[in-house]
Amino acid sequence: MDVSALAWWCGLVLGAIPLLLQALWYLNDAFFLASLRLRPTANNGMQGRTKLPPGHMGLPFLGETLTFLWYFKILRRPDGFIEAKKQRYGEGVRMYRTHLFGSPTILTCSPASNKFVLNSAEDFRIHWPEPELVGFSSLVNVEGKQHARLKSFVVKAINQPQALRQIAHTVQPRVISALRSWAEKGTINAVLETKKVTFENICKLFVSMDPSPVTDAIDQWFEGLVKGLRAYPINFPGSAVHHALKCRRKLTAVFREELEKRKGRKNGIHENSDLMDGLMQIKDEEGKQLTDDEVVDNIVTLVVGGYQSTALASMWALYHISKSPEVLHKLREENRIISKEKKGVFITLDHISQMKYTAKVVEETIRLANIAPTLFRVANRDVEYGGYRIPKDWQVVVWIRSLHTDPMNFDNPLSFNPDRWNQPAKPGTFQVFGWGHRICAGNMLARIQLTIILHHLALGYKWELLDPDAKMTYLPHQRPVDGAAMAFSAL
Numbered sequence: 001m002d003v004s005a006l007a008w009w010c011g012l013v014l015g016a017i018p019l020l021l022q023a024l025w026y027l028n029d030a031f032f033l034a035s036l037r038l039r040p041t042a043n044n045g046m047q048g049r050t051k052l053p054p055g056h057m058g059l060p061f062l063g064e065t066l067t068f069l070w071y072f073k074i075l076r077r078p079d080g081f082i083e084a085k086k087q088r089y090g091e092g093v094r095m096y097r098t099h100l101f102g103s104p105t106i107l108t109c110s111p112a113s114n115k116f117v118l119n120s121a122e123d124f125r126i127h128w129p130e131p132e133l134v135g136f137s138s139l140v141n142v143e144g145k146q147h148a149r150l151k152s153f154v155v156k157a158i159n160q161p162q163a164l165r166q167i168a169h170t171v172q173p174r175v176i177s178a179l180r181s182w183a184e185k186g187t188i189n190a191v192l193e194t195k196k197v198t199f200e201n202i203c204k205l206f207v208s209m210d211p212s213p214v215t216d217a218i219d220q221w222f223e224g225l226v227k228g229l230r231a232y233p234i235n236f237p238g239s240a241v242h243h244a245l246k247c248r249r250k251l252t253a254v255f256r257e258e259l260e261k262r263k264g265r266k267n268g269i270h271e272n273s274d275l276m277d278g279l280m281q282i283k284d285e286e287g288k289q290l291t292d293d294e295v296v297d298n299i300v301t302l303v304v305g306g307y308q309s310t311a312l313a314s315m316w317a318l319y320h321i322s323k324s325p326e327v328l329h330k331l332r333e334e335n336r337i338i339s340k341e342k343k344g345v346f347i348t349l350d351h352i353s354q355m356k357y358t359a360k361v362v363e364e365t366i367r368l369a370n371i372a373p374t375l376f377r378v379a380n381r382d383v384e385y386g387g388y389r390i391p392k393d394w395q396v397v398v399w400i401r402s403l404h405t406d407p408m409n410f411d412n413p414l415s416f417n418p419d420r421w422n423q424p425a426k427p428g429t430f431q432v433f434g435w436g437h438r439i440c441a442g443n444m445l446a447r448i449q450l451t452i453i454l455h456h457l458a459l460g461y462k463w464e465l466l467d468p469d470a471k472m473t474y475l476p477h478q479r480p481v482d483g484a485a486m487a488f489s490a491l
């Protein structure tokens, strides 16, 4: 080939590559915009209107999942993903289009747009790729009247004063003995230890089980189940979902057996003994009770909802307080005063309601922990918000984390400052427990458990992080990579 032909070919290739890359860059956007225009009958009177929120659909098939992983795993800046969008496309109504985890997606991240999605049960539904994993008759899997009915049962059983009074009493022996054992060890991995004590308490509260090889197996099955819920939704032998389904069936079997045992009990169901008894006997206004499937599915759901969340919140309380001596000082002061009023070693719900500073520490811990950073919905139909279209069947990711780390909502948002709760948060900016009809069914239970552990910690112990600058990991949950290793001792 002569020199001029070579130069011609080089020019062509070098010119074509950027063009090809650019085409690839816009291909996903073009594909989804075109498919929306071609939809035969877009409903809600939106025929032909394709004004999607600003954003970018990423690469074909992958979408922006790699960019998401880049911010969360490599840069360790989870807020960077949304910040970059705000900078690039403007704040507007804080809704962006993207393509995440295999689905075309609308992200929402303002108090108003989040509330719009979370409040509308008719327009947005929960979608579980593998509904058996969460349980067909679990309250997280059903909608409408069925959901409202189950939710009222569950809230009555775990989140209202009468139940919480009993729960506050039941959880304290294990908290007290766990703290004692941590002090004996001298050094602990707070992630593991808070998980252990939370799980023991859950087994006691929900099914009156004390630690045994059976509860160890149950713990393993829950671990497998939760991994499957977070995994890529493909089910084949060896996959996380496949394993999770096996775990789910074992959990169903073990709780079903327990339920049958209780039904056969001579002296019937014990009043107020544990959550399973509670769910078995609660009646709605028409005098109807839950079916056996509903009891079992919702016990499993409540363990999944309440286990890791409460454990992580307890670990974060230990973490932040160890870095804030003045917070610990104020906590000790308040809890010593309360302690003088109590009879014996346990505090009651009445004491807890007087613990104003401790309550601020709890709110601040939960705000910064961002245990559920994003919530997922699917649009039931084409919906319009702020002049933009949320297309039917698209995934909607409600990015609640960004509200809690936004300086517009919270001054110096990444600092741990319980005193910020001297004033309530700006309306709609605190969505840690979700919003609307699906708001967390165990929000008071979580707060009470955290208050109880703080009370006993503040009265009797001191602790110090071994590596206060340990790196963070953000997936599947935000936590220090060293498990918040700490020196722990009695005062």
Ligand code: HEM
Binding pocket: 139, 140, 151, 158, 301, 302, 303, 305, 306, 307, 309, 310, 313, 366, 371, 372, 375, 376, 431, 432, 433, 434, 435, 437, 438, 439, 440, 441, 442, 443, 445, 446
């Ligand atoms: C700090 C601890 C906790 C946090 C941050 C938290 C957060 C949340 C959030 C954000 C939601 C809304 C999910 C959505 O809209 O898709 C939710 C729902 C739920 N949570 Fe929690 N949660 C916590 C503790 C608990 C506890 C202790 C329990 C029970 C033992 C629990 C049980 C549930 C249940 C059953 C739902 C589903 C409610 C429904 O679909 O109506 N959570 N939680």
